[in-house]
Amino acid sequence: MHSLLKLFFICFLILAINEMTYAQAKKLSVDDRLLQDSIYKSNKKKVLNFSMKEFDALFFEYFNRKNDPKIVFTKTEFYNYTVQIATFSDRLASLYPDQKEIAATNKEKWLSESYEEYLQYKGSQKK
Numbered sequence: 001m002h003s004l005l006k007l008f009f010i011c012f013l014i015l016a017i018n019e020m021t022y023a024q025a026k027k028l029s030v031d032d033r034l035l036q037d038s039i040y041k042s043n044k045k046k047v048l049n050f051s052m053k054e055f056d057a058l059f060f061e062y063f064n065r066k067n068d069p070k071i072v073f074t075k076t077e078f079y080n081y082t083v084q085i086a087t088f089s090d091r092l093a094s095l096y097p098d099q100k101e102i103a104a105t106n107k108e109k110w111l112s113e114s115y116e117e118y119l120q121y122k123g124s125q126k127k
Helices: 002-025 030-048 052-067 075-095 097-111 115-125
Strands: none
Touching: 030 075, 052 075, 052 115, 075 097, 075 115
């Protein structure tokens, strides 16, 4: 279990490093931030109580659905996944204080995910 958690952090760290500079430079629209905030407030307690198994299920469901060319998330669905994944970083930071910096980076990365960029990605899948 502990090695699975370390693998999780390593995967997130790699994603965060690859996109960190770009993620910090881009800004989400006010409407997107408001939607994220609403999702965060309505899911925070539930997500902070996720087991690793529940989080893994959410995480893999997101990637499987995101990569399925037949599925296109609505804006709310997209942010529901990314905000919940970001929120789980808070739980990991509290469970593993020595990993707080990595968790904060991961949270910021997930909160900077843009629905518009997701739609561009989906468009590129069709080519």
